[in-house]
Amino acid sequence: MKRMSQLASDWFDFPAEVVGTLPRIEWIGQRLQIENFQGVHQFNPDLLILKTANGLLTVKGDSLVMEAIYPDRVLLTGKITAIHINNKE
Amino acid sequence: MKGGVVTIECNGEHISLLLDQIVQAKVVLSHVKWVNNEKVRITVSLNDMMQVWKYMKLHKVNGRIVKKVGPFFWLKRMKKRKFFVIGFAIFLFLLFFFSSFIWYVDIEGNEQIPDKHILSILQKERIYPGQLKVGLPNSDELQRKLLKRIPNASWIGVRLEGTRIIVTIAEKKRVDSIGEKKLVRKPVNLIAKKNAFIMDVRVFHGNPVIKVHDAVKKGQLLVSGAYGDATTPSKGPIVGAQGIVLGEVWYQSEVVVPLQYVQNEYTGEKKRYTWPFVGQFVLANPFQTPKPYARSVLMRRISAINIGKYQFPLGFVRDDYWSVKQVSYTRNHPDAIALGKKRARLEMNNTIGPEGRILTEKVLHQRVDNGKVYLKIHFDVVENIAQEKPILQGD
Numbered sequence: 290m291k292r293m294s295q296l297a298s299d300w301f302d303f304p305a306e307v308v309g310t311l312p313r314i315e316w317i318g319q320r321l322q323i324e325n326f327q328g329v330h331q332f333n334p335d336l337l338i339l340k341t342a343n344g345l346l347t348v349k350g351d352s353l354v355m356e357a358i359y360p361d362r363v364l365l366t367g368k369i370t371a372i373h374i375n376n377k378e
Numbered sequence: 379m380k381g382g383v384v385t386i387e388c389n390g391e392h393i394s395l396l397l398d399q400i401v402q403a404k405v406v407l408s409h410v411k412w413v414n415n416e417k418v419r420i421t422v423s424l425n426d427m428m429q430v431w432k433y434m435k436l437h438k439v440n441g442r443i444v445k446k447v448g449p450f451f452w453l454k455r456m457k458k459r460k461f462f463v464i465g466f467a468i469f470l471f472l473l474f475f476f477s478s479f480i481w482y483v484d485i486e487g488n489e490q491i492p493d494k495h496i497l498s499i500l501q502k503e504r505i506y507p508g509q510l511k512v513g514l515p516n517s518d519e520l521q522r523k524l525l526k527r528i529p530n531a532s533w534i535g536v537r538l539e540g541t542r543i544i545v546t547i548a549e550k551k552r553v554d555s556i557g558e559k560k561l562v563r564k565p566v567n568l569i570a571k572k573n574a575f576i577m578d579v580r581v582f583h584g585n586p587v588i589k590v591h592d593a594v595k596k597g598q599l600l601v602s603g604a605y606g607d608a609t610t611p612s613k614g615p616i617v618g619a620q621g622i623v624l625g626e627v628w629y630q631s632e633v634v635v636p637l638q639y640v641q642n643e644y645t646g647e648k649k650r651y652t653w654p655f656v657g658q659f660v661l662a663n664p665f666q667t668p669k670p671y672a673r674s675v676l677m678r679r680i681s682a683i684n685i686g687k688y689q690f691p692l693g694f695v696r697d698d699y700w701s702v703k704q705v706s707y708t709r710n711h712p713d714a715i716a717l718g719k720k721r722a723r724l725e726m727n728n729t730i731g732p733e734g735r736i737l738t739e740k741v742l743h744q745r746v747d748n749g750k751v752y753l754k755i756h757f758d759v760v761e762n763i764a765q766e767k768p769i770l771q772g773d
Contacts, residue, residue: 329398334412340398355410358401 312341314372320356321348321365321372329358337365347373382424382448385409389417390439399433424450480509481541488547491530496545499527505543514538563618568601568764570594574625577760584619594625594763603769616769622733625763629726630742633718633753637746640706647671647701655680657691671701714751715744722755734761 313324323339323346330338330345332355337348353367388396397420400407409421422430434441456463483505485496500506503523504513514520517536524534524545533548563583576592584601588594603619649670653662677700682693709717719741726736736759743754 329394329401331394332397332410332418334415352412354412355407357406357408358397358410359406360401360404 310342312339312343312346312374314346316369316372319366319368321369322362323348323365324362326361326363339363341374343374343376345375347371347375349373382446382450383421384424384427384443385419385421385445385447386427386430386434387413387417387419387442387444388434388439389442390434390437392437393418393439396433396437396439399437400430403429403433405429419444424448477541478511479507479541480505480511480514480538480543481507482543483507484542484544486544486546488531488549490549491528491547496528496547499524500545502527511538511541563620564766565603565616565618565769566766567599567603567769568619568621568623569767570596570598570600570623570625571763571765572596572625572627574627574763576623576625578624579621580623581619581621583617584621585614586621588623600764619766621764622762623764624733624760626737626758626760627763629729629757629759631722631725631755631757633722633755635709635714635718635721635751635753637711637714637749637751638706638708640704642673642675642702643705644675645701645703649699649701651697651699653695653697655693655695660695670699673702673704674699675702676700711746711751715741715753718751718753719755722753722757726757726759730759730761734759 310325310327312326315322315324326339326341326346328340330340332338332353334352335350337350337353337355339346339348348365348369349371350367350369353365353369356364356366358364390396397407397410405422405426407420407422409419411419413419420430431441483497483500485493488496497506503515503520505520515523517538520536521534524536525531528534528547530550531547532550535546537544537546568584573596574594576588576590576594579586579588579590579600581601584603585605586601588598588600594600600623601619601621603616605614605617651662651666653660655661677698679696679698680693681696683690719739723736723739727734730736736757738758740756741753742756743752745752
């Protein structure tokens with residue numbers, strides 16, 4: 290399944306995030322939007338760990354608030370200090 | 379009306395897991411926020427609340443509803459206070475219901491036309507207490523109709539203020555109520571004030587005993603107040619005499635006009651002093667000298683403190699001293715004579731009154747003496763020589 294979609298994106302020259310299940314991170318000031326995540330691994334005021342296709346996505350910060358959380362998208366605010374992806378490979 | 383949002387405070391160990399499961403179940407959460415290290419607050423829509431609740435039970439997370447917002451909860455609360463809500467609705471209904479009637483009809487401005495008359499006419503135009511406001515005719519049209527029905531009014535204004543209709547009436551002023559002094563009859567005769575030659579006789583009441591071109595002496599009877607015939611004027615019923623008898627009279631007046639005279643003239647300079655006053659006392663500054671010029675004219679203006687209609691016995695006195703100088707002038711001989719004539723004529727007109735008029739005038743004599751012009755002028759005038767004299771009865 291994953292291979293198919295990757296193939297399609299290569300063939301048709303689509304942007305990867307449109308087709309794929311890869312996470313897309315958009316960080317504007319104190320707002321962070323993460324799309325295509327697969328689950329919440331851990332959530333604390335200073336730490337958010339999300340499960341993604343690439344592995345665990347760690348967001349470090351201070352007084353983090355999830356403004357909205359949809360099945361595939363999360364909107365995070367607060368003082369974000371670091372983002373770290375722990376690749377599976 | 380099922381909309382609503384619930385804020386739940388979760389307290390448990392596996393909160394991350396719980397959040398994960400909730401998100402996997404495609405439930406939308408918002409404002410996920412840690413209150414302290416153990417508790418997290420989530421906001422979820424009312425439709426998804428049961429699902430969230432189920433997961434919380436599953437993960438042994440204690441939940442407490444902190445806040446409920448939305449129309450669903452308003453309705454719920456309203457159901458609890460049913461009677462209050464019904465009462466309020468009835469109150470609003472009654473307020474609108476009763477304020478849609480005319481409760482008072484006020485009439486103002488009428489003096490002659492009685493209120494009852496106007497009210498009955500208004501009733502015909504369907505304006506009376508208890509009438510619905512919505513059914514009222516247009517006020518312009520109404521004013522025109524009322525004006526047609528009340529001919530004694532010169533203007534009628536109708537205006538609606540809340541539940542009160544105010545009809546303002548400006549009445550026509552009658553001619554007889556403005557005009558002419560009433561003729562008051564008194565039991566009097568008219569006699570001659572002075573020796574004269576009768577020019578005109580205008581009798582309103584009474585029996586004239588003289589004719590035009592008669593010469594009369596002072597004190598002579600002119601118009602008899604008793605209505606007898608001409609031969610016996612003092613007999614018959616007393617009606618009282620009233621009238622004007624114009625007679626030709628001669629006057630001689632003397633006028634003195636100085637050739638040199640002194641006049642006060644303003645120089646344009648002035649000084650202003652403002653003092654406060656209390657009651658009748660002016661609190662002047664004793665160190666300020668209010669006499670700035672050799673000659674001056676004082677103009678005092680008092681401005682008291684007013685609040686509304688009430689005038690306080692407090693305020694300020696404004697004294698303006700206008701500087702004045704004396705200027706002496708000389709006039710030449712013909713000017714002096716003209717002025718003397720003018721003055722004499724003015725004085726003459728004052729003495730002979732509004733009915734009289736000057737027929738001819740002539741300067742009899744003139745001389746200059748000690749810088750003054752002396753004039754002696756003869757006037758031939760017509761004036762009212764009638765004088766009232768009470769009729770004495772019983773002798």
